[in-house]
Amino acid sequence: MDTKTSAKTFTVLVSDRLSNEGLAPLLTNPQIRLIEQPITEFTQPDPTVEALIVRSATQVTEDTFKTLPNLKIIGRAGVGVDNIDLEAATKHGVIVINAPDGNTISTCEHTFAMMITLLRNIPQANESVKRGEWNRKKFEGLELYGKTLGIVGFGRIGTELAARAKAFQMNVIVFDPFLTAERAEKFGVTSGSLDDILRESDVITVHTPLTKNTKGLIGQKEFEQAKRGVFILNCARGGIIDEQALVEALETGQVRGAALDVFEDEPLQNHPLKNFDQVILTPHIAASTKEAQRSVAEQVSSEILAYSEGKPIIHGLNFPHISSDAFEKIHPFYELAYKMGKMSSTSMRIPVKEIELVYSGKLAENDTAILTRSFLNGFFKSRVDSYVNDVNVSFIARERGVSLSEKRNQEETGYQSLIKAVITGEQKTFTLLGTSNQDFGLRFVKVDDFTVDFQPSEHQLFIKHNDRPGVIGRVGQLLGNHDVNIATMQVGRKSEGGDAMMILSVDKEMDAVTVEALENVDDIRHVTVLEL
Template sequence: MFRVLAADSIAKEGMAALEKESGVSVIYGSVEDVQDPESIDALVVRSATKVTKELLSRFHNIRIVARAGVGVDNIDIDAATQRGVLVINAPDGNTISTAEHTFAMIMAILRKIPQANQSIKEGKWNRSSFTGAELSGKVLGIVGLGRIGTELAKRARAFDSKVQVFDPFLTTERAKTLQVVPVSLDELLESSDIITVHTPLTKETKNLINTENLSKTKQGVYLINCARGGILDEEALYTYLSNGHIAGCALDVFVQEPAVENRLVHLPNVIATPHIAASTAEAQMNVAEQVAKEILTFSKGKPVKNAVNLPAVSNDDFQKIYPYYELAKVSGQFLSQSFSSPIKEIKITFAGTITELDTGLVSRGLLSGFLQPRVDRIVNDINATLIAKEQGFSFGEKYSTETQGYENIIEARVIGETESFSLQSTYINGYGPRVVNINGYSTDFVPEGFLIYIEHVDKPGVIGRVGKLLGDLEVNIAAMQVGRKMAGGEAIMMLTFDKELDQDVLLRIKELSDVVSATTINL
């Protein structure tokens, strides 16, 4: 009997696929109430239950944990992986509910509906105090065109709004298909009447909208955040809302929650909801149904679609292929950070004895490593190809006989609309992973740690100027690799550091004469 514990008030109707299956038993209740935790094979949770290392130790026969929702912050992924527990989620179940909530917030802030409602409940009839604005004819700026941003764009067009999008990875073809106008972040801020954010919260997107760039927005702009707290700088918001530059702000998420004491929510031109964008009966049903079907698939020994961590592979080939899988994952991360343009295609070529093995795992590892910093959900080896299709670019692999003198070589090439970027790497027994070529430049370095990739003119003194600058700033270089194609032409430097560098150091390097570009890469 495959026993499933459904905790955190999971919608029972959504678990019907499991309830009907012979050989599967579904138990409803909290983890604290289970008398025989060793009998549980699968655990379904929402956000209330914290799946910790200790809980997994107590339920030590669990083979799969399902989060009936998108975020997995309440699950210790590392602990689960170490115990061989597969973690899955339901990334698509609340797309519509969040998009609709965002749209409702836009309409509510434009028409001052919450304020008018409160006024009439207080016995007032001040019609002139609640003159609103129409969405028709307005410019809606969407930051991040993932699943939710895409659904929002569809609805906005139906209201005769002009939709413009800032998304560094949006291709021209996809923008044309979705009937949106791709723009830079500055252009979006300067020309949008309403701005809504739909990106994941990362180091790059934290305080993406801040004091400096809010000054570029229109007088009377409206801002919406139903994505993640922290994308909008709350201190900057308060200042611009208080001085009237921002006409109104609608917030469903905050840096610290519950946000009942947040001073933003008490401003008259702010409407707020308690992180409920995904809280609809339909969304809760959808996420329950998604994870129920995934658990049923898993119970039959088949691969699942929405795995968050890497499922164990027991065949003999796994031990042979795994070093290349890890190399490919890091190579994908390197490529993603090195190439910021929209993507049309990724090609991966294998040469050497690796072609005798199933390289599918390696390819998926590279793709998931590449995609993870670029999308607003967990990416893994199972769903990476589907997400690539969503993002509008193709992905393929082929075999070659050109090993460049190594036992095995993996080449990954990212092709954009106007440029491309290639990386060749290998794994040497006893030495580990190495990157041996970047964009045609021969090199040899370990792809790990904190790196800076510099393109420069091959002239005397350039390397010395970089070294002197870093020395003056008391920044220690752990390792350096250089490469060139011909004397006096273009050249590269790859510097490795013991810790992450401040952005002002990177800016100082970029300002040096004969330095063409400098990019930080953290692996």
């Protein structure tokens, strides 16, 4: 279908099938020329197309930009962008957007539906009646009223779920390391630790991204800590809950029932979870509603329309292409800012209210916006349940209630160029200074009140301890016993016998057992694992 052709039009190609309801923002605008046709059917390049909308069927590759040589923006009507070559799009200066919150309500409602049906034994009762049985006693359930719901992860879906649970007069306790007291009060929930969730919750649901930190987040140890007879839900990401540990907890009755929409390996094949009557399994359909599909299409259509009118992009996933010469000039500090963001985030695993970045020396003479975005990218990458990159980080910061300030300092610092980051949280402040030069590369030169000089590497440990004889030796011996080789070490102290620190570069990623052993060493106060 080709509609609304005129001399002053913005041409949009819809390559995958979308409803007219979803395309309404574009269909009703006279300045939009809409073409609905699979891009695979194009037999020659079309220089008139400026925007492309896809779902998951169309593969956007390097050839796409040959077929559509004047393409400016691509909209993915959904969350994932696995079918879009982001690197190729960036190289061609094409912006890619998606609809990150279009499935929030559908996933929330699916989770809530799973919770109700789980506690009331609805699927089992349904099957029983269809078999000709009438066993009311067997399917006696539990009310949601007065129960405690533990939510692990308080992003878009977690907040919507809390609102519905409160309407059912449930008590809601949330574990999210970055949940501020103000935000918890705003949503009427109690902020707690993971231990609090396990100890107090009748029902536990997870809504976090799947990262190295969250993989197997709830496993054997956590199930043992939980209330006996707890219910478990996962409509987020397969792998957050250790499935083998869940099977064992179901067998012992420690977990009374579970409802899962996502799995470590999909599609689910011969899995022991299928053998439990008290387990509800659905085939990754939490986001599969007519309304959600319409919503993501509407969001993308509206943003493409806004782009055609010269308005800013909110849900961009990449930066337009910049010249190699321009990027070469900022590349060292771009990388430095990203690593500083990662270290700051790792060192402040608590709610954060404010991020202040100060650029000094030659950096202060330039536009540092891209460096700020790189810092925020590193900072938020493992803290939120959505796709994070340089484009959308400012939006993510605002959404999470984190204020941002950027300053330039012309005063002498002793360094040709310097980046200072000050992260303010509810209980403490973290400060990090970094620099870069051609001779020594990237360097962190101050951590809190400790003057240091170390190069960020892939695997590092930041250890705060009391300045006592033998602490460093005990750390070295322990790491050796755990087959961890130390590449470099830097130590520092504020005063003799007072606060001290050591930063170690090691040859491999630290496992939880080794970290726990370090934390039990006398006079060690805190161990932070840095993957930079």
